[in-house]
Amino acid sequence: MVIVALAATASADTVTVTGLDNDGNAIGQYVIGGQTYWWLCIEPGPPALSNQTITAQTYSFQDGWDKQNTERYYNIYQTDPTLYTDVIPKQVTVMEYVLDTYLPWSTLAGASGRFLEQDPSFTSFNNNDAFHNAMFAVQNFLSETEGKAVKSDFTNMSDYMDYYMGLGDATDDARSSIFQSILSDVASKDAAGFFNTYTAQHDYFTLNTFYAENDPNNWQDGLVIGGFAPVPEPGGALLIGCFGMAWMLRRRRSVAA
Numbered sequence: 001m002v003i004v005a006l007a008a009t010a011s012a013d014t015v016t017v018t019g020l021d022n023d024g025n026a027i028g029q030y031v032i033g034g035q036t037y038w039w040l041c042i043e044p045g046p047p048a049l050s051n052q053t054i055t056a057q058t059y060s061f062q063d064g065w066d067k068q069n070t071e072r073y074y075n076i077y078q079t080d081p082t083l084y085t086d087v088i089p090k091q092v093t094v095m096e097y098v099l100d101t102y103l104p105w106s107t108l109a110g111a112s113g114r115f116l117e118q119d120p121s122f123t124s125f126n127n128n129d130a131f132h133n134a135m136f137a138v139q140n141f142l143s144e145t146e147g148k149a150v151k152s153d154f155t156n157m158s159d160y161m162d163y164y165m166g167l168g169d170a171t172d173d174a175r176s177s178i179f180q181s182i183l184s185d186v187a188s189k190d191a192a193g194f195f196n197t198y199t200a201q202h203d204y205f206t207l208n209t210f211y212a213e214n215d216p217n218n219w220q221d222g223l224v225i226g227g228f229a230p231v232p233e234p235g236g237a238l239l240i241g242c243f244g245m246a247w248m249l250r251r252r253r254s255v256a257a
Contacts, residue, residue: 012057017207019052026143027135029120032207038115040139056207062092064206073149083150090152095145096200097189098182102138105202128171137178140164154190157183 018031026041059067066088069077077083108131110117118131125132144160145151151159160183164176189195 012059012208014055014057015207017054017056026139027125027132028122036116038118038120038135040135040142054209056209059206059208061096061204061206062089064208065092067206067208069149076149080150087150087152090154090195091145091148092204093195093198093200094154094186094190095142096202096204097195097198098138098141098186099204100201101185102134102141102178102182108134126171128174133171133174133178136164137175137182140175140179141182154186154195157187 015033028039029036030039031037066084069083069088105115108118109115119127125136140163141160148159162176162179164172164179167173167176
């Protein structure tokens, strides 16, 4: 299957999103605009229902993260407008780096270079294999970043919770190890000023819905990994991070009616 990457744009394009198996609470697959993608949950909440279709708008990663944060943490961002220029770009850059580095297409995407070749069944999610372990560890990082509305200093990662530490089995230990590596890596690179000049290896886009908290159409926003930067490659794997950070888990957001 040939995948055509979405074009980054400040204006919104409307797409359809359909849940496949109600098969996970952190990662899984959805159909977006007729194509199948992996998703990672960033905000907590129940997974989308099987065969339920919604509509969403696509934005660039930074525009989408901006909209998410200014809606979800409206009072904070209105009080300190510098967060628009300081926090949001920094958080997006750090998340791009983690996605690029810890979900490498060259080794995890499958023989043809597409993540879609990886097993999407929820019965495989507890497998102790490189792909699923990396997916869950990265999802852990993205989910924790979502809750850090004003965080721009990543030299201290003690405020990030490790979901898999101390659970007592080989799979969780492997995921915890990856997650701890991510934290150490990000902290050391931020101390060296690495993120001041980092450029993402892939094109990232968000899927957003903007409804009041109790509106039944208020689905979780999502992140799409579209292709290799700067020019998307046809046939590249597309990855969704539920978002926070990919189409993800459904969740009511605290948005003013």
